[in-house]
Amino acid sequence: MHIVIMGCGRVGAALAQTLEQQGHTVAVVDQDPTAFRRLGSGFGGRRVTGVGFDQDTLREAGIEDAGAFAAVSSGDNSNIIAARVAREMFGIENVAARIYDPRRAEVYQRLGIPTVATVRWTADQMLRRLLPSGAEPLWTDPSGGVQLAEVHTSPAWIGHKISRLQDETGVRVAFLTRLGEAVIPTSQTVLQEGDLVHVMMRTVEIAKVEEAFAEGPEEGGH
Numbered sequence: 558m559h560i561v562i563m564g565c566g567r568v569g570a571a572l573a574q575t576l577e578q579q580g581h582t583v584a585v586v587d588q589d590p591t592a593f594r595r596l597g598s599g600f601g602g603r604r605v606t607g608v609g610f611d612q613d614t615l616r617e618a619g620i621e622d623a624g625a626f627a628a629v630s631s632g633d634n635s636n637i638i639a640a641r642v643a644r645e646m647f648g649i650e651n652v653a654a655r656i657y658d659p660r661r662a663e664v665y666q667r668l669g670i671p672t673v674a675t676v677r678w679t680a681d682q683m684l685r686r687l688l689p690s691g692a693e694p695l696w697t698d699p700s701g702g703v704q705l706a707e708v709h710t711s712p713a714w715i716g717h718k719i720s721r722l723q724d725e726t727g728v729r730v731a732f733l734t735r736l737g738e739a740v741i742p743t744s745q746t747v748l749q750e751g752d753l754v755h756v757m758m759r760t761v762e763i764a765k766v767e768e769a770f771a772e773g774p775e776e777g778g779h
Contacts, residue, residue: 560687561586561618563609563639564630568655570595572627576687577602584618587630610639612646625651625687633657640670651687671751673737702760705731710754713773719746726769728756 558581562569565587573583573596583602586609587593593604607614609630620626626643628636633656640654653671696705714722719730719742733740734753740746748754758766 558582558624559584559619559622560625560627561615561620561623561643563587563626563628563636564655565589565592565595565604566629566631567595569627569629572629573602574600582619584623586614586618608635610635610642612642615639615642615647620647620649623647623649625649625653627652627687628654630655631657637668637670637672641668644670653687669750697760703757704760704763705755705757706763707734707753707755708766708770710748710752710770711773712750714748714770715750717748717774718744719748720744721774722748722754722770725775726756726766727762728758728766731755731757 560576560581561584562573562576563586565573565585569585569587573585577583577600583600584605585593585596585602586605586607588606588608590604590606596602596604603618605614605618607617609615609628620643623643626640626647626649628639628643630636630639636654636656640652643649644652653673656672698704708728710722719733723730730742732755733742733746733748734755735749735751754770756766
């Protein structure tokens with residue numbers, strides 16, 4: 558996959574290097590050409606000097622062939638504008654924006670842009686939004702028989718109760734990450750867009766659980 562990153566600070570550089578190591582092609586956009594030094598001499602991707610929400614700059618970075626876009630500059634407004642341009646003008650589905658002000662997260666979420674608040678930022682969180690698939694182990698018991706993992710969840714589950722998700726997949730939802738905060742679900746909690754679902758499950762059932770989460774609810778279920 559080709560991925561465009563706006564912002565070459567510590568976060569953007571680390572993200573670019575990680576994605577390239579995973580075999581993706583990467584283009585990094587920054588207004589300051591000296592920022593690209595953070596990428597190191599071994600980085601093989603594109604370095605594009607310019608404003609990250611300018612359409613011509615994004616085209617130079619290969620946005621038209623991209624599968625994902627990350628806005629991780631130092632400005633909240635720039636990040637959200639760039640994320641919206643990537644999604645609305647170029648049709649990029651996997652878009653994520655970093656923000657400094659968590660109070661704005663809900664506003665941005667309503668615009669359909671997944672956000673990661675800086676105070677809770679981790680490379681894993683950003684990567685999971687750009688490359689959503691399968692299960693990401695977070696903890697495994699000493700015997701290896703049980704693990705806590707974040708499982709990619711089909712949008713078809715949005716609007717359904719967590720209790721139904723548990724009943725149909727046979728797992729226990731330990732907690733959700735919603736707008737950067739951990740939420741312990743109740744029987745009435747409904748899955749919302751942007752939620753990250755963390756489940757406890759038997760290690761031998763990972764493949765079955767991934768499939769159930771990816772397929773969505775059973776037809777005719779309640």
